[in-house]
Amino acid sequence: MQWTEHVIWWHVYPLGFVGADTTGDDRSPQPRLRRLVPWLDHLLALGANGLALGPVFASQTHGYDTTDHLAVDLRLGSTDDLVHLLDEAHRRGIRVMLDGVFNHVGRGHPLVEAALADPNGAEAAMLARDDAGELGVFEGHGGLVALDHANPAVADLVTDVMTHWLDLGVDAWRLDAAYTVPTSFWARVLPRVRERHPEAYVVGEVLHGDYATVVRESGMDSVTQYELWQGVWHALQEVNLFELDWALQRHNGFLDSFVPYTFVGNHDVTRIASQVDDERHHPHALVLLFLLGGTPSVYHGDEVGLRAVKEERFGGDDAIRPAYPETVSELVDHLDDEQAATLALHQQLIGLRRRHPWLHRARSSTLAVANASLVLEVAAEGGRLLVALNLSDDELALPTGWQALAGRDEQRRGDALAVGPHGWVVAEPTSP
Known part of the structure; x- marks a missing residue:
């Protein structure tokens, strides 16, 4: 699929983005969804050209407890x-x-209601059972009832929904919790x-x-690159770039067979x-996201440097799934200097990537760590670039033969570049 080589996603969690209640109290x-239309221009101004939506189907609370895969959530x-x-x-x-939630359904899904009414019926057979014979659930969440992916009827259901x-008119699917579903199931569905x-x-x-x-x-095209x-x-947090170097070696190996879906949020x-x-x-995190091989995704809010911590409690995701204003100007016209600089850096680096489309499949070689x-x-094939990250208080000297394309605190030292303390640089060869 040639179009995937050029796509950069802007990822939106819709229920949070539009300020809908996710507790189930206000439905x-x-x-x-129409409030997202003006934000498509923000997406383009960012430099992206893909909209990755979180759950939009009928559900009881947060979108992942689906009650109808063929209906949009009324909220x-x-x-x-x-x-x-x-x-x-x-x-x-x-x-x-x-976002295709096909590992489990919500307690209010007709399959669950039918199974509770008739444990021996065809609908009940589409749901997983635990060792005690009770309805299986997803990772201990009682409101998420697992589907039985060995049942051909479940494969038919997912095929029909997709x-x-x-x-x-949808162009792509993210398969939620795909790691919990046998690969053989997807191999039956995706063809x-x-x-x-x-x-x-x-x-x-x-x-x-x-x-x-x-x-x-x-048979998937890619998976999320959590490693x-x-x-x-x-x-970056621990100032241990040897750890990153190891992750990059693994990343290169994945690129030998597929292009990972990359993100920093x-x-x-x-x-x-x-x-x-x-x-x-x-x-430095953004430099890596946009200069390494992969299919990059930017989560809404990261492009302006929002801060939030995920907490392991009821409602602990709310802070990382914030509402956006109704209009783009309400956001971009009220950014502080740091947020404006983060938005500008996203635009600069995405622009740099667009000018070097071969980065989609690029491998990295470590010159110094x-x-x-x-x-x-x-x-x-098509080019090469130098990427240098400096987390130290000292200047970092770089090899000769490169000239800066972008960076922070890059310096010319005779025939070579240098990167100042806590700076970064992206450079191109001085000659082909």
Whole structure:
């Protein structure tokens, strides 16, 4: 799929973005999805060209306890409202990805209600059971009832749902909690989906393990690169770039067989600006996101440096899933200097990536690494760049033969570049 080589996603958690209640107390219907339409221009101004939506289907609370895969959540509007958003996105050249919650359903789903009414019925057979014979649940969450992925009827259901929304104009799917579903299930579903939609992009949420095998056995196009996310924020926080170097070696290996879905923030994790205490090192995470191979995603709020910590409690995700204003100007016209600089840096680095599209599949080679510094050559057929990160209080000398394209506190020292304390640089060869 050629279009995936050029897509950069802006990831939005819709229920939070539009300020809908996610406790289940207020389920008043409103066409809130239409509030996203003006933000498509913000997406484009950022430099992105893909809208990755979190759950939009009917659910009881936070969107992941689905009650109807073929209906838009009434707190967000209707199918017409979603199609309107799709049309407006496509009119601007923006691809749209939906979040497919196919590992489990909510307690209010008709399958669960039917199973409770008739434990021996066909609907009950579509739900998983635990060792005690009770309905299985997802990772201890009693409100999330697991589907039985060995039942062919579940494969039929998921195939029908994915195809239905692709028929209406959706371009891509994120498979929620794909790591809990056997790869053989996806291998039954995805070929049937692609019979009608061969250009659909499918990325699975996978936290750890053998990413390449998951992709190969499932038929997905990609998986979420949590290993790199962990390597980036933890190495910056602990000032241990040897840890990042190891993650980059793993990342290169994945790129041999697929292009990972990369990010430094999403709806499930503490914001990068809160993960890394030293504000001087926040830009370094963005440099890595946009200069390494992968399909990058920017989570809404990260582009202006929002801070929030995920907490392991009821409502602990609320802070990282904030409401945005109704208009773009209400956000961008009231940014402080640091937030404005973060937005400008996103735009600069995305622009740099757009001018070097080969970065999509680029591998990195480590030229020098220490606890507080890392110098990489990033290359693929089509070009090569130098990426240098300095987390130390000292100047970092770089090899000769490079000239700066972008950076903070880059210096020329004779025929070579240098990076000042806590700076970074992206450079190109002085000659082809």
